[in-house]
Amino acid sequence: MSKGLNMVNIKFAIASLSLVFGSILPVAHAQQGPQKGLPVVELGAGMHLIHAEVARTExxxxxxxxxxxxxxxxxxxxxxxxxxxxxxFWMKNTLIPLSIAFVGDDGSIVNIDEMQALSEASHCSAKPVRYVLEMNQGWFSKRALKAGTKLRGGPWPK
Known part of the structure; x- marks a missing residue:
């Protein structure tokens, strides 16, 4: 009887593993290409408009x-x-260089950093923030936007 229980437990474990790996593999496969279908919000920075995809989940x-x-x-x-x-943030598996703005709860840019493609260097906010905006590298500096600039249209209070 104990052999039968062990065999049942082994079969159950194998079936469970196949269910777990079966559900993980499609997610891993989806990560090989760019993320699609995220909602887009229109933000303002001075006289400039931004069309930003919104990443909310982990x-x-x-x-x-x-x-x-x-x-x-x-x-x-x-x-x-x-x-x-x-x-x-880091840039592992990110193919394009980006500028990153760390944004406070009121929509004000706290700090901006430049990130190189495929780099594992960390780029961190100067203080705690809830929002981070990534744009093509140089986007903020080309428009003379810097720390203290207030963004419009986002999830922060108007």
């Missing part, structure tokens, strides 16, 4: 702009976190 934030070969000039990605914290 999975969306983890994938971010990975595996994209290009991004339109005024497009970006807004990362939204549940609570403020020191947010750190």
């Amino acid at each position: 999975e969306q934030r983890a994938i971010g702009l990975m595996n994209r070969k290009e991004m339109p000039a005024n497009a970006g990605m807004l990362f939204v976190f549940e609570q403020a914290g020191v947010q750190c």
Whole structure:
């Protein structure tokens, strides 16, 4: 009887593992290409408009702009976190160089950094923030936008 129970347990374990790996593999496969289908919000920075995809879930934030070969000039990605914290980003599997703006709860840019494609260097907010905006590299500096600039149209109070 004990052999029968062990065999049942082994078969159950194998079936469970196949269910688990079966559900993980499609997600891993989906991460090989760019993330699609995220909602888009229109933001304002001075007289400039931004069309930012919004990454709200942990999975969306983890994938971010990975595996994209290009991004339109005024497009970006807004990362939204549940609570403020020191947010750190890297560029592993990100093919295009980006500028990153860490944004406070009121929509003001806290700090901006430049990130190189495929780099594992960390880029962190100068203080706890809930929002992070990634744009093509140089986007903020070309428009003379810097720390203290207030963004419009996002999830922060108007």
